[in-house]
Structures are given as structure tokens and as C-alpha cells.
Amino acid sequence: MNWENNLSNIIEAINEAQHKGIQILCLPELCITGYGCEDMFHSTWIAEKALDKLGHIVPETKDIFVTVGLPVWFEDKCYNAICLIYNQQVLGFYAKQKLANDGVHYEPRWFTPWPTGKAASFHYLGTDYPIGHFTLDLFDIKIGFEICEDAWREDRPAGHTINHGVDLFLNPSASHFAFGKAEFRESLVVKSSERFDCTYLYTNLLGNEAGRMIYDGDILIAKKGQLIGRNRRLSFKNFNLLSAVIDFNGNQDGEKAIQLDHPNPFAEFGKAASLALFDYMRKSRSKGFVLSLSGGADSSSIAVLVAEMVKNGLEELGFDGFNVKSGLDLTEGDAKKVVYQLLHTAYQGTVNSSEDTFNSAKSLAESLGARFYDWKIDEEVGAYRDSIEKAIGRELTWETDDIALQNIQARARSPIIWMLANIEKCLLLSTSNRSEGDVGYATMDGDTSGSISPIAAVDKSFILSWLTYAENELGYKGLKHVNSLAPTAELRPQEMMQTDEADLMPYSVLVDIERKAVRDKKSPLEVYDRLKGGYPDHVLLKQWITKFFRMWSINQWKRERIAPSFHLDDFNVDPRTWCRFPILSSGFQEELDELSRS
Incomplete structure (x- = not known):
């Protein structure tokens, strides 16, 4: 709930991405509020304030597509969502379908899972936008979405008919650190890109956000079973930016951006x-x-x-x-x-x-x-x-x-x-x-x-x-x-x-x-x-x-x-x-x- 800090990090990341010519930017899960707000997610004013901060982010997105994570109250229920923004225009809100409820996670205590395949209309700043489960056609490609736990389930959203033929999946996450977890996470991303014959981009929160959980800032990019981008984790910086050039027509991609990482517990x-x-x-x-x-x-x-x-x-x-x-x-x-x-x-x-x-x-x-x-x-x-x-x-x-x-x-x-x-x-x-x-x-x-x-x-x-x-x-x-x-x-x-x-x-x-x-x-x-x-x-x-x-x-x-x-x-x-x-x-x-x- 450090609104000023979070907004500053988000806008700075967008500005740096624009400077580097990046066209698609995936920011982490619940990055406006922070993932660790816990029972404060029951307070409707938290989501209302997040939407207010979203209004400060949208004008910063000139010539770039950005996903931004935030809680959204819809029909008296709170959803873990991402707002999809392109060139200073909101395009819609994807809502998380599979909620983490094991180990250190208690998401069902705060959020409602969105029904697979359902789409509805959400009123924001005088306009109705799609909310729920849908894909976007942008840059001559089809873009689909999963949020963290969505990808860890066998009956995941990526396998639904809505996502057939998706060229690029974006997965903004808040996946806590544990010894050896990064290897499993990398395997998940690579296998996802192979299974769905697509490019799969995963990005994680960074740092000790709320006291107990540590987020390692993992960024992974895989294409059709090959890892082509991985950053170094556990940075002391406010954020890290990793990019890759992808040719969705099947031609040669840019140079792989795979950095060495910490090899053992x-x-x-x-x-x-x-x-x-x-x-x-x-x-x-x-x-x-x-x-x-x-x-x-x-x-x-x-x-x-x-x-x-x-x-x-x-x-x-x-x-x-x-x-x-x-x-x-x-x-x-x-x-x-x-x-x-x-x-x-x-x-x-x-x-x-x-x-x-x-x-x-x-x-x-x-x-x-x-x-x-x-x-x-x-x-x-x-x-x-x-x-x-x-x-x-x-x-x-x-x-x-x-x-x-x-x-x-x-x-x-x-x-x-x-x-x-x-x-x-x-x-x-x-x-x-x-x-x-x-x-x-x-x-x-x-x-x-x-x-x-x-x-x-x-x-x-x-x-x-x-x-x-x-x-x-x-x-x-x-x-x-x-x-x-x-x-x-x-x-x-x-x-x-x-x-x-x-x-x-x-x-x-x-x-x-x-x-x-x-x-x-x-x-x-x-x-x-x-x-x-x-x-x-x-x-x-x-x-x-x-x-x-x-x-x-x-x-x-x-x-x-x-x-x-x-x-x-x-x-x-x-x-x-x-x-x-x-x-x-x-x-x-x-x-x-x-x-x-x-």
C-alpha cells in the first residue's frame, strides 16, 4: 500500500521500456497495491484507490502495450486482475481464475476465482470495458493471459478454447522465493511455450514486500520450447527490465538474453x-x-x-x-x-x-x-x-x-x-x-x-x-x-x-x-x-x-x-x-x- 513508491516504480519501468523501444511490457501481479495487503483486500477503498492510481498510469503508455496488476471489485466480489493498456487507452481487465491456496498462500480468503471462459462488462471512468477471460488481437498477433497460479494448474486457462491459436502469453506473477523453485518455474515456462506452440513471457515481483515473503524478480521468456530470455534474480534495484526481440512469423529472433544466475541453495x-x-x-x-x-x-x-x-x-x-x-x-x-x-x-x-x-x-x-x-x-x-x-x-x-x-x-x-x-x-x-x-x-x-x-x-x-x-x-x-x-x-x-x-x-x-x-x-x-x-x-x-x-x-x-x-x-x-x-x-x-x- 505504498502508493507513491509503487506508482513511481511502474511509471519509471514504462518510461525505460519506451526508451528502449519495447512494444509489449508485462508488469507483475498486483503491482499497484502490492501482493501482501492481506485482509486489507476486503476493504473496497483499496481497490478504488488502485483504480485511481491506474488513471495516472494510462497517460504514460504512449506507443506501448502494458499490463498492470490490481484488485478489482465487480458485482460485490473482489478479483485479482490485470488492466490491459495500449497507447494511453484501456482495453480491458483480465481476471485470475486459479487462486493459490497452499503453503504460504491464502488467496481465496481475499479474492473470488473468475469462471473460465466467462467475459462481462466493467464500467470504469464512464466507459464499459471487457472483464474476465478473453484474448486480444494486437500487433498482428493474438495475445492471451494467465496470472501466476493460473499456469500451475493442469486445467489452466491457457488450455481453454478461447486461447487456441494464441501467439503470446503474458503471465504477471507474485511467486514467492524458495530454494530450487526457480528451476521448476523455468521448466514450467519453457514447457508452456512448447505445449501451446507460442511465446510465453513470465514476470515476477521483486524484493521483501510485506515482511515474510521474498520475491526474486524472475523474468523468463520462452518460445516454442526454447528459453530465450532470463534475468538475474534477487536484485537490490527497484526493478529489472529484460527484453527480447520476437519474430512471430517464424523468422530469426534477436539474440538470446540469458544471464547467469545463482546456481545452488x-x-x-x-x-x-x-x-x-x-x-x-x-x-x-x-x-x-x-x-x-x-x-x-x-x-x-x-x-x-x-x-x-x-x-x-x-x-x-x-x-x-x-x-x-x-x-x-x-x-x-x-x-x-x-x-x-x-x-x-x-x-x-x-x-x-x-x-x-x-x-x-x-x-x-x-x-x-x-x-x-x-x-x-x-x-x-x-x-x-x-x-x-x-x-x-x-x-x-x-x-x-x-x-x-x-x-x-x-x-x-x-x-x-x-x-x-x-x-x-x-x-x-x-x-x-x-x-x-x-x-x-x-x-x-x-x-x-x-x-x-x-x-x-x-x-x-x-x-x-x-x-x-x-x-x-x-x-x-x-x-x-x-x-x-x-x-x-x-x-x-x-x-x-x-x-x-x-x-x-x-x-x-x-x-x-x-x-x-x-x-x-x-x-x-x-x-x-x-x-x-x-x-x-x-x-x-x-x-x-x-x-x-x-x-x-x-x-x-x-x-x-x-x-x-x-x-x-x-x-x-x-x-x-x-x-x-x-x-x-x-x-x-x-x-x-x-x-x-x-
């Missing part, structure tokens, strides 16, 4: 999460980030993501562009000097902390250029402990009060790091990962404290592997200490030799169980049947599965309160976007009994 993660952090920072009008840097894997990965944000932003926008777009008054310098202005870190040690983690945190912060503070919280922890011991009339011991003694240390760190964030007017970065979210291995109001949780959608095994990648491939040599340490909360006395995997289970096992139980929705016994071939110790495997399901069940309340996170993988455990589970349940008791008897 590790590269995608750095690009996607850093872009998401940049947009989240500037759109929340924050001055930067504050991070409790423990020297362990999770907080270190987030520190590197902020450094990647600066590096990628400066490389693509230059200092002046980065400074203006961030909305901050930064002092010019290299990447490390900019990181210094944006990232404040603190090592909050206790008597249970080690020199290894302190040195790990300090050396990483220095290598990135981040500000680094360190202080002890033993006095605060001691005060809490003294107060409760006096109240209950006994001393706390590790034998009887293990969890309480661990948690108070994590919670005692929260107020002071929040204080630093308030002082600096920065976002506090939460350090919980998805594996911790699965089993509640995180202290509520402790390491879950934060404004945004950048890694809550990826598992711990991924984080550990990515840190090695970041050290060796991205050049972050300050990760050497981090990558040499076994993950540990460092909340018990050092002589107890605490490690995460001893508290839980091997992270690789946790990930295997998570994928079957959460992503694939399998019961405990089904999880066991699918994993037992890879684990010779079946008794131990059953113990791990039982532990996972029990901890998953009793910790839903924690997942409900984890800070907003970016959607990065093909699934996540955020109940507000992907995985809803009851706060109170039986805890799979009957199903776990079946597992134990099997």
Missing part, C-alpha cells in the same frame, strides 16, 4: 536473505541492526548475512544508490565501514561462557567491520536467582532445576540487548533456527527475542554447511573460529560439557524426522517406516522420533511467538504462514504407543 540463501534484510530495514525505517553475537553458528550466520546485504547492495547500487534507498545518512566508505554503521553486536558472557566463543565472536565482528561490545550478565542472573531462592525457601541446583537455571541466563540477556536496540533505533535480530523451532530448543524471551528472525525458516544442518561455504566461497575468513566449534548453548557449567546434539539428537537426524513429520505430514509410525532403512539402531531411532513428536507438540506456543521470519525453504514451521498446529493436543500419545509396540 547456498548462493540463493545469501542473496535472498540479504535482500530481505535490506528491504525489512528500510521499510521499517530502522537505522540498522543489533545482534547478540554468541560466537556460535546461528548468530554468526546472521552477522554474515548483514555483511552480505552491504556487499551485495553496494556492488549493485553503488554507495550513493545504497544510501538513498536505505533512507539513511551513511558516511561513505568501503563495505566494512558501512557495516560498522549498520551492525551493532554484543557478546553477553556468563561464568559458563568459554574463551573459545568469546574469541569467535570478537574475531568475526572485527573481520566484518561490525561494532563489538562485550559485557557480563552474571550479576543480573545472580539477582534473579537470589530473589527466587528467597521466595521459595531453597537453593536452586543443577540436579533439580536444570531448565530454569539455563533459561534465566538466556532471558537475562534480553532486556539489555533490547535496550541497545532502542538506543540505536535498530532492529533486534533473533537467532533461532528452524530446528530449534521444531523442538522448542530456545528460550522464550531469550534467544527468541527480536524484531525479525532471519534464519527461522532453515534448519541447523543447513546453517552449519552454509557457514563453511561462506568461509571458503564467499571469503569470510573470520568464520574460521566459528566453524571449528561444536554447537552449544553454553548455559550449563563448562565441566558438564554441554552440546546441542547431546541435549537433542544429531541435527541430521532431526532434519530427517522433520521432513517426514512436518513437511510430509506423516505419523510417528510412518516416519519410522520411511527412515529405518537408513538407521541400523532401530531402538535409538524410535527414541529420537518419540522425542521429536513430544517436543514438537508441547512447544507450539513457542512457535506462535517466534519473531517474523523469511520464507526460504519449500516449507517452514511459522504458524502464521505455513504450518498451523494446535497449541494444546494429545501429543500423539496413541500414535507413539503404536510406534513403541512396532
